[in-house]
Amino acid sequence: xxxxxxxxxxxxxxxxxxxxxxxxxxxxxxxxxxxxxxxxxxxxxxxxxxxxxxxxxxxxxxxxxxxxxxxxxxxxxxxxxxxxxxxxxxxxxxxxxxxxxxxxxxxxxxxxxxxxxxxxxxxxxxxxxxxxxxxxxxxxxxxxxxxxxxxxxxxxxxxxxxxxxxxxxxxxxxxxxxxxxxxxxxxxxxxxxxxxxxxxxxxxxxxxxxxxxxxxxxxxxxxxxxxxxxxxxxxxxxxxxxxxxxxxxxxxxxxxxxxxxxxxxxxxxxxxxxxxxxxxxxxxxxxxxxxxxxxxxxxxxxxxxxxxxxxxxxxxxxx
Numbered sequence: 262x263x264x265x266x267x268x269x270x271x272x273x274x275x276x277x278x279x280x281x282x283x284x285x286x287x288x289x290x291x292x293x294x295x296x297x298x299x300x301x302x303x304x305x306x307x308x309x310x311x312x313x314x315x316x317x318x319x320x321x322x323x324x325x326x327x328x329x330x331x332x333x334x335x336x337x338x339x340x341x342x343x344x345x346x347x348x349x350x351x352x353x354x355x356x357x358x359x360x361x362x363x364x365x366x367x368x369x370x371x372x373x374x375x376x377x378x379x380x381x382x383x384x385x386x387x388x389x390x391x392x393x394x395x396x397x398x399x400x401x402x403x404x405x406x407x408x409x410x411x412x413x414x415x416x417x418x419x420x421x422x423x424x425x426x427x428x429x430x431x432x433x434x435x436x437x438x439x440x441x442x443x444x445x446x447x448x449x450x451x452x453x454x455x456x457x458x459x460x461x462x463x464x465x466x467x468x469x470x471x472x473x474x475x476x477x478x479x480x481x482x483x484x485x486x487x488x489x490x491x492x493x494x495x496x497x498x499x500x501x502x503x504x505x506x507x508x509x510x511x512x513x514x515x516x517x518x519x520x521x522x523x524x525x526x527x528x529x530x531x532x533x534x535x536x537x538x539x540x541x542x543x544x545x546x547x548x549x550x551x552x553x554x555x556x557x558x559x560x561x562x563x564x565x566x567x568x569x570x571x572x573x574x575x576x577x578x579x580x
Contacts, residue, residue, distance in 0.1 A: 266445065296505050297518045297525050300326060305335065305513045306340060311350035311399075315416075318496055321549040326492055326517040326541040329468055331358060331420045331554055333496065333515070336411035338366065341405045346368065348412065349400035352576035357426045358554035358566045359419040362387045363453060363474070365498075367412035368402030377432040378567040380404070386435045386453055386464065388579025392421070394564060394573035395430035398580055415536065422467050423545050423556050430503040439461035439463035447481040450474065455540070457485070472542035477502070485525040493518040493525055493539035501535030508534070 264333075303323075305316035318333040325427055327333075339348070362369060370383040373389065374396040380403060381387045389397055401412050421428070423460070441460035443450040452462045453470030462472075469491065477483060477500070487493050494517050495502070497510040510516050518525065525537065546556045553564040567573055 265289070285431075295522055295524045297520075297522045298506065299504050299508045300517045300519045301514045302343060302508065303478035303517070305325065305515065308579045310334070310336075311348070313399075313401075315352055316513050318424065318513075319406070321547070321554075323517060324547055325542070327494055327545075328492055328544075329416055329470055329540050329541075330494075330538060331424075331547065331549065332416075333494075334416045334512070335414075335465065335496070335498070335537075336416065338411050339413075340410050340411055341367070341401060342410040343407060345406065345409070345533045347400040347402075347406060351399040351410075352396050352447070353552055353571045354394060354396045354564075354568045354577035355389065355552045356394040356555070356567075356573070357421055357560070358552075359388050359390045359421060359560070360397075360417050361419055362399070362414060363472075364414040365474075367410055367414070367423035368404045369412075369414065370400045370402045371397060371432070372579055373432055374579055375430055375432055377497065379434055381434055384437045384440070384451070386440060388419075388431075388435075388464070389426070390421070390431045390432045390433070392428035392430040394567050396574040396576055396579050397432075416474070417538065418554070419553055420543055420547065422543055426555060426560070433464075435462075435464050447478045448483055449476045449506040454538075454574055466540075468541045468543065471538065473537045475527070475535050475537060477527065477533045477535070479532045480530060481532075484527045485527065487523055487525055487539065488541070489521055489523045491539050492520065492539050493537065494519070495525070495527070496536045497511065498536065500529055500531055502533045502535055503528040503530070 295521040308317050320332045335476040361508045363386045364383050441452045451474040452460045453472040454462050496515045502510040548555050550561045555561050
């Protein structure tokens with residue numbers, strides 16, 4: 262694939278608003294001044310990235326509510342039969358951003374211009390910290406090709422602060438032992454980033470950030486503490502989740518929260534799975550063009566020139 266073709270076909274766009282669903286009758290929640298209010302509910306759009314179908318909740322928009330994140334994609338669940346060609350995103354560049362991948366099911370294969378060639382599997386988390394620029398390829402893993410199975414995961418881009426935009430690129434994989442699991446009677450949670458109820462992830466980030474995968478059992482109410490000045494958003498994977506003021510979140514919907522309160526309240530009557538993410542807003546300009554996320558237009562132009570000049574690596578050697 263030619264460099265120019267990729268750049269033109271990779272703008273990060275796509276989302277739609279949802280009319281909030283309000284519960285009728287008895288609620289499993291209660292209101293308090295310390296509880297966060299929902300600002301807006303979004304419904305993810307179905308798009309294709311390479312040969313991989315994804316649900317895209319946001320991409321380069323709503324930065325006042327999602328920073329330090331800039332993109333949220335759910336890929337799958339999709340069934341792969343033994344011997345089937347890998348679902349694949351061909352070699353492409355990034356700069357100024359950290360694409361991260363977390364697998365609920367199945368496995369993935371990552372190869373990059375930093376000479377990493379990695380298999381990542383269920384419950385593991387990968388960070389491709391692109392800095393001044395690097396190239397990677399992503400596809401479903403070898404295990405799925407050999408044995409088949411379900412592929413289901415999330416790619417979420419974490420923005421890099423301005424002072425780190427030109428850092429040397431790095432690739433990191435965090436195995437299950439690095440991601441604490443909280444097991445309680447009414448819920449379980451994976452602490453991918455940040456700290457929750459005394460359980461702290463081993464993954465380091467440039468700024469305070471949290472990323473939780475939560476399973477609620479039936480008739481469970483859960484209060485999640487957050488910093489009042491930090492952003493937060495919730496994405497429903499399965500089931501239904503009741504939020505503050507009787508808003509209801511269904512699969513493939515994302516709730517953006519207002520700031521200035523330090524509790525996020527969740528309730529599920531029948532059980533649900535969801536992600537809760539957020540952190541300290543960067544409060545910096547964001548200029549995104551395809552896979553490049555920088556602070557001004559000149560930096561974007563320089564990224565493009567560096568990629569064309571081969572300074573980020575050779576796509577042919579990564580594919």
